[in-house]
Structures are given as structure tokens and as C-alpha cells.
Amino acid sequence: MFPLNQWYVAGFVWELQDKPLARTLLNRPVVMFRTESGEVAALEDRCCHRSVPLSCGSLEDGGIRCGYHGLLYAPSGQCIEIPGQVKIPGKACVKAYKVAVRNEIIWLWLGETADSQPVGQPPEIAAHDNPRYKYKGGVFHYDAPYQLIHDNLLDLSHVGYVHTKTIGGNAKTHMEAPTNVTSDGDNVRVVRWMKASQPPATYSAAWPFKGKIDRWQEIDFHVTHLNIFTGAVDADTESLEDPNRGGFHMRGFHGITPETETTSHYFWTMASSSHPDAPDNLELVYQQTAVTFEEDRVIIEAQYRNMCQFENASMIDIHVDAGANRARRIVAMLSQQAEQAA
Structure with a gap:
């Protein structure tokens, strides 16, 4: 086990360009991306349909699209589109991690339980500013x-x-x-x-x-x-x-x-x-x-x-x-x- 209920560094904002970024953090496969509005998202790197890594997909205005059958996921982890299918199952979602960006550093909150809430903000690295x-x-x-x-x-x-x-x-x-x-x-x-x-x-x-x-x-x-x-x-x-x-x-x-x-x-x-x-x-x-x-x-x-x-x-x-x-x-x-x- 690792210390949990902590903000861990996951990357830098300049790493997030026009492709998903895959990284394993504390044994958790994570995919990170940035939306057009600048929001940084981090999801478990797995499509809920057939478990293909979402990092093999592509970025769109609404989020990240699986490169296997095209399921589109919002930054919240919820599937918001299935090509050729109108009804989206309520269970069509993946885990979303709590993310904070400070001084150009991307931090992920990794809690002891699924509902663990962040304790405060990530630390300030004042020298960056x-x-x-x-x-x-x-x-x-x-x-x-x-x-x-x-x-x-x-x-x-x-x-x-x-x-x-x-x-x-x-x-x-x-x-x-x-x-x-x-x-x-x-x-x-x-x-x-x-x-x-x-x-x-x-x-x-x-x-x-x-x-x-x-x-x-x-x-x-x-x-x-x-x-x-x-x-x-x-x-x-x-x-x-x-x-x-x-x-x-x-x-x-x-x-x-x-x-x-x-x-x-x-x-x-x-x-x-x-x-x-x-x-x-x-x-x-x-x-x-x-x-x-x-x-x-x-x-x-x-x-x-x-x-x-x-x-x-x-x-x-x-x-x-x-x-x-x-x-x-x-x-x-x-x-x-x-x-x-x-």
C-alpha cells in the first residue's frame, strides 16, 4: 500500500496537447486530457464497453472518444454518446479522479475510499510565479x-x-x-x-x-x-x-x-x-x-x-x-x- 488521502503529482499542463496522456499512478491506469475550455480531466484508462484503453482514442469538444467503438466520455467519466444507439445505459461510465492544477502542476487526489474528499488544495509552488x-x-x-x-x-x-x-x-x-x-x-x-x-x-x-x-x-x-x-x-x-x-x-x-x-x-x-x-x-x-x-x-x-x-x-x-x-x-x-x- 501507498500513503493515500494525498494530492499526488500526475504531470504538467504543458504535457497535455492534442492527444490523451496515459500514465499509471499508484497502480491505477489513468488517462488525462484537456478540454477546449482548458479543463483538465483524469479518468480511469478503460472504456466500460470492452475495456480498451481510452488513451488509444481521440479528443473532441465534449471529451474523449474510445478508439474501438466510438463511445464518447465527458470529463465527469459519464458516457454521453454511443454511435448508432440512442439510449445510453446508466452504468455507462468510468471513474473520474479529482484534479487540481496549480502553478502549472497537475495534481490528483487519491483517497483511501471511493468517496474520500480532498483535504484542502494542493500545495503552492511559489517559485513558479x-x-x-x-x-x-x-x-x-x-x-x-x-x-x-x-x-x-x-x-x-x-x-x-x-x-x-x-x-x-x-x-x-x-x-x-x-x-x-x-x-x-x-x-x-x-x-x-x-x-x-x-x-x-x-x-x-x-x-x-x-x-x-x-x-x-x-x-x-x-x-x-x-x-x-x-x-x-x-x-x-x-x-x-x-x-x-x-x-x-x-x-x-x-x-x-x-x-x-x-x-x-x-x-x-x-x-x-x-x-x-x-x-x-x-x-x-x-x-x-x-x-x-x-x-x-x-x-x-x-x-x-x-x-x-x-x-x-x-x-x-x-x-x-x-x-x-x-x-x-x-x-x-x-x-x-x-x-x-x-
Whole structure:
């Protein structure tokens, strides 16, 4: 079981063009589409007639038409037309998921029961609408369980080893960075500082630092996504405790949604600030971030393959695992609640 009664990331609005978009989310085959009025709909990916995936069909003004016998479904999931047949059976419908769009992110409410109602709105990702930043993002598919991605993002000590050509820097500095881990309800926060360190390649390319930098990593874990605020200022110029500090900012959004127990979707964006006297750095930051996340995907998939090979081998914890272990306890507790409700 997965934690339920949650808003999960299902995609981005820019992915919905003139064709249906099929995705499996928490073992649920879903088809998403956008109507001419801009409404985003998500239905179970199955025609109620002969179970052909609706994602094999086409979009029309009224909704989505099955590509097998032409049944037309409204965004509500109700069949509203059967070619050659006047009467539409009352049971001619499919499940419709509750959808919300915020900051160009598509969220689906996945409840413990069929009548579970959303608790509030999906979270705001404020950097997407902040004029200080420009952002761009994408989607990765992982052949690995989603909690391995949580582990990776909550433990950025790996950056100095895995991402040597982009955001890495000195590996020893990363491993020895002062780290503060706190939790509040279902959320975990990890704050790491690396003062007087050498700027990594991505930082030097994106911002005109004068020499050494004071660098920060602020990771906020939520059950269905993480927000990671990283960046740097010239060493000894500003307090890292100042929420309004300047310098180079990278605000990452990471929507981690299970596809199945062993595969995952990773929806991400990176919003960055540009120096007023330097060229816009959006494309550079985007490209280097994509390279960085691809490096993570390769190593996490290799990790999972090896975990399957050494199925009964024990693993130890070290000091960098505190945040990830707290997150795992939260997910385990919520998953147990979902299983009991089911």
C-alpha cells in the first residue's frame, strides 16, 4: 500500500496537447486530457464497453472518444454518446479522479475510499510565479521504488561523488557539512551549510562569484513531493539565516509519484535567479539540472538492481541517513493507515 488521502503529482499542463496522456499512478491506469475550455480531466484508462484503453482514442469538444467503438466520455467519466444507439445505459461510465492544477502542476487526489474528499488544495509552488525566478522542468521514469528517490534527495552528501561535473564540489566538504534535521507532523526538513567552499561548475557558469562561496541546501520533504532550495553567496557577505539573502538561488520542485511498487515517476522543475549584470541562465541551469538528475536515475536504478540481487543482505546506516530515515517512518505509518482503511 501507498500513503493515500494525498494530492499526488500526475504531470504538467504543458504535457497535455492534442492527444490523451496515459500514465499509471499508484497502480491505477489513468488517462488525462484537456478540454477546449482548458479543463483538465483524469479518468480511469478503460472504456466500460470492452475495456480498451481510452488513451488509444481521440479528443473532441465534449471529451474523449474510445478508439474501438466510438463511445464518447465527458470529463465527469459519464458516457454521453454511443454511435448508432440512442439510449445510453446508466452504468455507462468510468471513474473520474479529482484534479487540481496549480502553478502549472497537475495534481490528483487519491483517497483511501471511493468517496474520500480532498483535504484542502494542493500545495503552492511559489517559485513558479515569482518574478525573481525563471523555471523549466521535465519528467523522468525510474525502474526503482519511489522511496529510493526520497532517500537520494534527503541526503545531498552524495552530490560531491555523483555530480562532479555539475553541482558537486569537494566531496569531503559535502560529507562533513553541518546538518540540522527536524520534523513537524508528516514533514521533514534538512538544512546543510558549506561555508567558504569552492563553487561547483554549474554555480560558476550561472553566477559571477568572486571566489569562495557560502553554500546552503534546504530540503523540505512532504509525502508526495519535496522542495529543495539550494544556492550560494560570496563567502562572508551575507548571513545564511537571512531568508531574504541574495546570491544565486536554485529552487527545485520534485514530485515523486509511485507508478507501481517497483517503478516511479519523477516530475521536476528548477527555478533559478539570474545576476543582473550577466546573461539569463535559465537554459544553462535547466540543461545542467537535467544531466544531474539523469546521473541520479542511473545510480538509483543500479542500486535497486543490486538490492534485488542481494535480497537478504543487511545494510547499515551512517550519519547522513537521518533525514531519509525520518521520512521512511512517516511513509510507513501513513501506508499502514491506508492498508487498515482498505
